[in-house]
Amino acid sequence: MNIAELDKELNDQVLGGDILGAFDRFYAENVEMRENSAPPVAGKAANREREVQFVGAVQEFHGARVLASAVNGDTSFSEWEMDVTFQGGMRVTMAQVAVRTWAGGQVVKERFYYNKG
Numbered sequence: 001m002n003i004a005e006l007d008k009e010l011n012d013q014v015l016g017g018d019i020l021g022a023f024d025r026f027y028a029e030n031v032e033m034r035e036n037s038a039p040p041v042a043g044k045a046a047n048r049e050r051e052v053q054f055v056g057a058v059q060e061f062h063g064a065r066v067l068a069s070a071v072n073g074d075t076s077f078s079e080w081e082m083d084v085t086f087q088g089g090m091r092v093t094m095a096q097v098a099v100r101t102w103a104g105g106q107v108v109k110e111r112f113y114y115n116k117g
Contacts, residue, residue, distance in 0.1 A: 015065070
């Protein structure tokens with residue numbers, strides 16, 4: 001499996017607004033995800049619920065883009081910028097880096113790095 005192609009497909013699906021569809025398609029049952037240095041969350045069901053909560057918190061999605069991406073072995077890296085209005089009207093531009101580890105064509109680990117400030 002070509003990780004660069006899989007990562008691009010995943011990113012393109014997210015950029016197209018199908019965050020949950022991308023999660024269902026590309027993430028393994030045993031996926032472990034974490035935000036910055038927070039403890040990891042294990043399992044697809046628990047992490048899907050977190051994705052559902054994020055999507056539900058968004059009032060309007062103004063756009064997103066991948067600024068840069070790279071692959072090294074079984075790991076992909078992508079730098080994101082997103083423009084989102086959350087429920088209640090707070091509009092923010094978020095910048096983050098997603099680091100994904102792939103196995104068997106699916107993401108088995110993902111970590112997001114961003115400034116909470």
